[in-house]
Amino acid sequence: MRRGCVIAIVIVAVLLVLLAVGLWALWVKLGRGAPVYQMIGWMCEDSGSYPAAARWYGKAVHAKPRDGQLRLRHGDALWQARDQRAALGEYTEAARLEPTWTYPLNRKACAEAELGDFAAAQQTIDQLRKLAPKDAYTFYCLGHLRAAQGKDAEAIRAFRQTIDLDAGVTQTYPELAKLLEKRGSTEEAVKVYEDGARRGDTDCAQRLAALGRTVPPVTVPSPSPQPPTAPPSASTSTSGAPPAAFGGMIAGFMVVYFIFWGFMMLLFLAGWVAQLLAIYDCARRDFPDPVNRAVWCLVLVLAQWIGALIYYIVIYRKGEPPLQPPH
Numbered sequence: 001m002r003r004g005c006v007i008a009i010v011i012v013a014v015l016l017v018l019l020a021v022g023l024w025a026l027w028v029k030l031g032r033g034a035p036v037y038q039m040i041g042w043m044c045e046d047s048g049s050y051p052a053a054a055r056w057y058g059k060a061v062h063a064k065p066r067d068g069q070l071r072l073r074h075g076d077a078l079w080q081a082r083d084q085r086a087a088l089g090e091y092t093e094a095a096r097l098e099p100t101w102t103y104p105l106n107r108k109a110c111a112e113a114e115l116g117d118f119a120a121a122q123q124t125i126d127q128l129r130k131l132a133p134k135d136a137y138t139f140y141c142l143g144h145l146r147a148a149q150g151k152d153a154e155a156i157r158a159f160r161q162t163i164d165l166d167a168g169v170t171q172t173y174p175e176l177a178k179l180l181e182k183r184g185s186t187e188e189a190v191k192v193y194e195d196g197a198r199r200g201d202t203d204c205a206q207r208l209a210a211l212g213r214t215v216p217p218v219t220v221p222s223p224s225p226q227p228p229t230a231p232p233s234a235s236t237s238t239s240g241a242p243p244a245a246f247g248g249m250i251a252g253f254m255v256v257y258f259i260f261w262g263f264m265m266l267l268f269l270a271g272w273v274a275q276l277l278a279i280y281d282c283a284r285r286d287f288p289d290p291v292n293r294a295v296w297c298l299v300l301v302l303a304q305w306i307g308a309l310i311y312y313i314v315i316y317r318k319g320e321p322p323l324q325p326p327h
Contacts, residue, residue: 034063038070041077050080061090068098075107084115095124102132109141113148121145136166143175152179170196174203271305278308281316286324 041056057074064070075090088111094104105128112121125145128138143158159176162169173196180189190213196204200218208215279300287293296315300307315321 034060034067034070037063038073041073045073045077045080050077053077054081054083066097068094068101068104071097072104072107075104079111084111087111088115100131102128102135102137105131106137106141110144113141113145116148118145118149121148134165136162136169139165140169140172143172147175147179152183155179156183167195168199170199170201173199173201174207177204177207271308274308275300275304278311278316282311284323285315286321288321 037056037060041053041060044050044056045053054074054077057070057077061067061070061074071090071094075087075094078084078087078090088108091104091108091111095101095108098104105124109121109124109128112118112124121141122145125138125141128135128141132138139158139161143155143162146152146155146158156176156179159172159179162172163176173192177189177192177196180186180192190208190211193204193208193211193213194216197208198216198219205215279297282293282296282300285293287296296311300311303310
């Protein structure tokens with residue numbers, strides 16, 4: 001019996017090690033929880049709780065620090081939460097991780113322009129021109145920079161080039177129209193606002209309504225979704241308590257989910273160990289008929305832990321038939 005206990009302990013130890021290795025491999029495969037954190041961050045962001053979204057995206061970035069897309073989403077959430085410097089750091093890191101991807105550079109250039117670092121913004125735009133010289137977003141970033149520098153004529157020219165290359169870059173319309181209004185070209189600005197409103201830009205529609213003009217219906221299909229190029233405008237919602245609490249509930253549910261399945265795996269392994277011990281004990285019993293031993297072994301193999309439970313009640317607890325004497 002002592003030998004059987006030693007064997008059982010060794011088997012349990014090996015199975016626990018294998019379980020731990022398997023769970024760790026699963027955790028690593030799932031990005032150390034990054035998808036869960038990213039999902040909660042997206043839910044908080046969609047609810048308007050940008051500080052909470054920034055925290056959850058930060059957890060995802062900590063789990064997968066070399067994921068450029070996560071860095072980009074984290075930067076957007078930080079920008080919305082009014083932490084512009086931290087957002088610029090994430091845009092810079094995303095651009096470093098994805099050197100051929102223009103979206104982080106677009107964000108980075110516009111963020112640098114809004115923060116007043118015009119020299120750095122110009123360097124980033126020069127990078128964009130090398131990567132995508134005919135891309136509409138490159139000219140949009142250039143227009144954004146020139147507008148921040150107060151060079152309205154150059155900004156207007158860059159924004160017009162953006163629309164000529166891709167009329168679906170809807171955020172260009174309100175910025176261009178505002179510059180035209182500033183220069184006194186009100187009617188030309190109204191036409192730009194109308195073009196933007198037809199493409200579904202809400203800023204253009206709101207400005208037309210403020211000017212007392214008729215807001216045209218949306219008639220141009222929206223372009224295929226693309227990541228925004230400029231850092232999003234900061235939201236006034238900073239409370240974030242309900243979405244954050246909901247995100248915490250989701251995280252708690254995921255933890256309970258993993259604990260539940262880990263517990264189920266342990267029960268499965270315990271049943272397997274019980275099955276092996278029952279087979280070992282059955283082989284040592286002195287059955288009067290070898291057929292009985294074969295039947296019990298077959299029951300234990302097929303019925304697994306249920307067979308082990310039946311064997312314990314019928315054979316092991318009663319101690320009949322007795323164990324074979326040691327040779």
